[in-house]
Amino acid sequence: MGTDLEPRTFRVTRDDLVAYAAASGDHNPIHQDDEVARSVGLPGVIAHGMFTMALAARYVEEWVGRRGQVLTIGAKFTKPVPVPPEGAEVEVSGVYEHQGDDKVVSLTVTCNGEQVLGRLKATLRA
C-alpha cells in the first residue's frame, strides 16, 4: 500500500497557454486558436499535453520539496484538456510507494471528471 498525496486543483487559462508556448517553444496554433483546433477535429483550444504534464511534475516536485529529484517521468496523452475562454481546472492526485528499489509516484490527472493523462508515473532519486 502506498501513501496518498494531497490532491490539488490547478487553474489553467489561455494566458497560461500563451506563456507556456513562449517558454517551451511549442507554438502549435491548436493551443491558441479555436478555428485551427476545430479544423483538426478538436473541440476548441486545448492545453499543450506537456503543459498538463508540467503541472503533474510541479505537483511531484512541490511534494518532494525541491527539483532535480525526478529520474523518470512519462505519460500517455489520452484526452485533450479543453481550455475555453473562461479557463479550465485540472486536478492532480498521486500515490507514493516503493516498487522494489524504486521510489514511485503514480499520478492521476483529471479535467471535467475525465482522466486526461494515462500511465502517468514519476520515479524519484533514491
Place this chain on the structure above:
Amino acid sequence: MPIDKSLVGRSFPPTRPYAVSEENVRAFVTATGGEYDGGPAPATYPIVVAFDAMNDFLEAEQVDLFRIVHGEQGFSYLRAVEPGDVLTATLTVASLRQIGGADIIGTTSVITDEGGAEVCTGTATIVHRGEA
C-alpha cells in the same frame, strides 16, 4: 500524405545548442504557476530541446505542426538539467505505424551537454493526422 516508412531508424542532425539560463527556466516554471529561485530545472523542462528536435524533423519531412498531436512523452534522466547547461538533442525515428489515416511516429531524442555527455533521453509518440 503518409509519412515515408523508410524513416524508421533514421537519426536527424543534432539541434542547435540551447543555453539553459535561469531566466528561461523561470519563464517555464511561472507559465505553469510555479515559483523559481534558482537550481535545477523542472522535470519536463527538456521538452524545450526535444521540441526543437521535433520541429526540425517535421520541417525536414514537410509536416505541418498543426496536424500533429502529442500522443506520449517520457523523460529519463542521468542527471538534472541546470542553468548553465548547453543542451543538444539528437532525434531518431524509432517506430512508425499507420492507423486509420493517421501516422503514429515514435521518436527518441538523446539530450547531451556541451561535453557530449548524456543528460537525459526523451521518448515521444506523435500522431500525424493527414489531410481529410
